[in-house]
Amino acid sequence: xxxxxxxxxxxxxxxxxxxxxxxxxxxxxxxxxxxxxxxxxxxxxxxxxxxxxxxxxxxxxxxxxxxxxxxxxxxxxxxxxxxxxxxxxxxxxxxxxxxxxxxxxxxxxxxxxxxxxxxxxxxxxxxxxxxxxxxxxxxxxxxxxxxxxxxxxxxxxxxxxxxxxxxxxxxxxxxxxxxxxxxxxxxxxxxxxxxxxxxxxxxxxxxxxxxxxxxxxxxxxxxxxxxxxxxxxxxxxxxxxxxxxxxxxxxxxxxxxxxxxxxxxxxxx
Amino acid sequence: xxxxxxxxxxxxxxxxxxxxxxxxxxxxxxxxxxxxxxxxxxxxxxxxxxxxxxxxxxxxxxxxxxxxxxxxxxxxxxxxxxxxxxxxxxxxxxxxxxxxxxxxxxxxxxxxxxxxxxxxxxxxxxxxxxxxxxxxxxxxxxxxxxxxxxxxxxxxxxxxxxxxxxxxxxxxxxxxxxxxxxxxxxxxxxxxxxxxxxxxxxxxxxxxxxxxxxxxxxxxxxxxxxxxxxxxxxxxxxxxxxxxxxxxxxxxxxxxxxxxxxxxxxxxxxxx
Numbered sequence: 435x436x437x438x439x440x441x442x443x444x445x446x447x448x449x450x451x452x453x454x455x456x457x458x459x460x461x462x463x464x465x466x467x468x469x470x471x472x473x474x475x476x477x478x479x480x481x482x483x484x485x486x487x488x489x490x491x492x493x494x495x496x497x498x499x500x501x502x503x504x505x506x507x508x509x510x511x512x513x514x515x516x517x518x519x520x521x522x523x524x525x526x527x528x529x530x531x532x533x534x535x536x537x538x539x540x541x542x543x544x545x546x547x548x549x550x551x552x553x554x555x556x557x558x559x560x561x562x563x564x565x566x567x568x569x570x571x572x573x574x575x576x577x578x579x580x581x582x583x584x585x586x587x588x589x590x591x592x593x594x595x596x597x598x599x600x601x602x603x604x605x606x607x608x609x610x611x612x613x614x615x616x617x618x619x620x621x622x623x624x625x626x627x628x629x630x631x632x633x634x635x636x637x638x639x640x641x642x643x644x645x646x647x648x649x650x651x652x653x654x655x656x657x658x659x660x661x662x663x664x665x666x667x668x669x670x671x672x673x674x675x676x677x678x679x680x681x682x683x684x685x686x687x688x689x690x691x692x693x694x695x696x697x698x699x700x701x702x703x
Numbered sequence: 704x705x706x707x708x709x710x711x712x713x714x715x716x717x718x719x720x721x722x723x724x725x726x727x728x729x730x731x732x733x734x735x736x737x738x739x740x741x742x743x744x745x746x747x748x749x750x751x752x753x754x755x756x757x758x759x760x761x762x763x764x765x766x767x768x769x770x771x772x773x774x775x776x777x778x779x780x781x782x783x784x785x786x787x788x789x790x791x792x793x794x795x796x797x798x799x800x801x802x803x804x805x806x807x808x809x810x811x812x813x814x815x816x817x818x819x820x821x822x823x824x825x826x827x828x829x830x831x832x833x834x835x836x837x838x839x840x841x842x843x844x845x846x847x848x849x850x851x852x853x854x855x856x857x858x859x860x861x862x863x864x865x866x867x868x869x870x871x872x873x874x875x876x877x878x879x880x881x882x883x884x885x886x887x888x889x890x891x892x893x894x895x896x897x898x899x900x901x902x903x904x905x906x907x908x909x910x911x912x913x914x915x916x917x918x919x920x921x922x923x924x925x926x927x928x929x930x931x932x933x934x935x936x937x938x939x940x941x942x943x944x945x946x947x948x949x950x951x952x953x954x955x956x957x958x959x960x961x962x963x964x965x966x967x968x969x970x971x972x973x974x975x
Contacts, residue, residue: 445837651792656795659795659854660777668808
């Protein structure tokens with residue numbers, strides 16, 4: 435459980451760490467849009483190279499980003515199985531008695547997996563290089579214009595920040611409960627489906643109870659320190675855009691432009 | 704002038720069974736008061752009522768002469784700070800500096816003044832070298848010291864400690880108790896500590912003993928420790944130092960019972 439990388443802040447000294455959180459969020463959004471544009475192999479290569487470059491300058495290890503993908507491994511396998519069973523178009527690649535694996539099934543799975551991987555790595559870079567409170571501030575500032583139409587920008591930002599702040603705490607809590615239940619004979623590794631469901635229940639129920647308890651205690655601590663979401667507050671951190679933020683955003687706009695161009699002209703598809 | 708005055712306070716979680724029953728007490732300004740009692744006696748409930756996190760069923764609470772109600776709640780919270788039991792569940796910031804800044808942001812302290820206040824508050828609790836540290840990198844005692852720094856930053860006149868040392872190791876416990884004592888000696892600050900630690904109780908000026916939501920005993924630590932049997936019934940013990948002191952008096956080695964370890968050492972030193 436302690437190896438889960440998604441959502442964890444990594445205190446390193448890199449240029450990505452020093453970037454304005456607003457710029458990082460905007461870059462993430464632009465690249466997320468680009469990922470969902472059907473831009474073929476060239477489009478994905480462009481996005482992939484941009485992500486790889488970001489990963490390098492953020493000083494995060496590739497193994498760290500790969501670790502973030504660990505939780506979706508079984509989902510990828512499940513997707514492959516479903517696609518192989520359902521999709522019956524394209525060139526037959528493997529024939530095994532009555533069972534045939536078609537090329538489209540593999541391509542479709544690969545597309546989904548690559549998209550998911552890109553999204554997870556991008557989110558990991560954002561959360562690993564941005565402190566939760568900076569992220570909150572960035573989201574709040576970006577949503578500020580929408581307050582006029584009733585979007586509770588600060589409340590949304592605070593909720594996200596607290597959720598991110600508590601990821602490591604909840605991971606530790608999960609590990610503690612798993613150890614406690616294992617010491618009482620619960621087997622999380624072996625057993626049939628029924629046993630697995632019961633073992634997971636024995637983990638989830640106390641985890642929910644303790645999470646609600648934590649939430650109440652945190653709310654009390656925040657309120658006792660004078661927090662009122664509807665009251666005016668000053669901010670300790672002041673955000674400032676630098677040249678690197680502009681370069682990053684321009685880069686992601688270019689990637690999005692390339693993907694749209696490929697999608698419209700069908701070049702290389 | 705009383706820092707806190709509680710008049711005929713009652714409270715119920717379910718609207719039927721009262722967990723606080725017609726409680727009245729007052730805490731003088733600048734005093735160090737402790738509230739003790741067995742688990743479920745209503746100690747933490749009183750702390751939450753004093754900070755306005757829950758509304759009393761009946762009775763009133765006055766903070767620095769002003770009644771605590773919906774209208775005065777936020778104003779009075781500027782004067783009262785609270786440190787809770789679990790250090791993990793009160794750490795809001797992603798670093799020590801961010802966490803200390805949280806209260807300042809809520810109290811609309813200008814951004815330019817924040818850095819100095821943060822540094823000064825961290826220094827008071829010996830956490831000045833950890834300003835950029837994350838909560839996961841700190842020990843329980845260090846997290847509690849950060850929580851105290853967060854409270855000190857807003858300079859409240861009253862600080863409530865709600866079993867703040869109960870989840871700490873002996874070293875962390877000793878460090879926080881030392882901190883509480885130091886805070887009390889500074890600036891005529893009122894300290895209210897809810898605790899199970901009888902060594903801490905021995906250091907306070909005034910003690911309130913709760914049993915099943917009712918105030919059973921009030922007085923100085925020595926007056927309270929005289930009721931040894933009653934304390935035992937409430938699953939409370941007298942401090943170890945007092946036990947030694949009693950034995951010394953029984954053996955005619957010393958002539959006066961004392962309840963802190965420092966006092967026992969002083970007595971023995973004088974014998975020499």
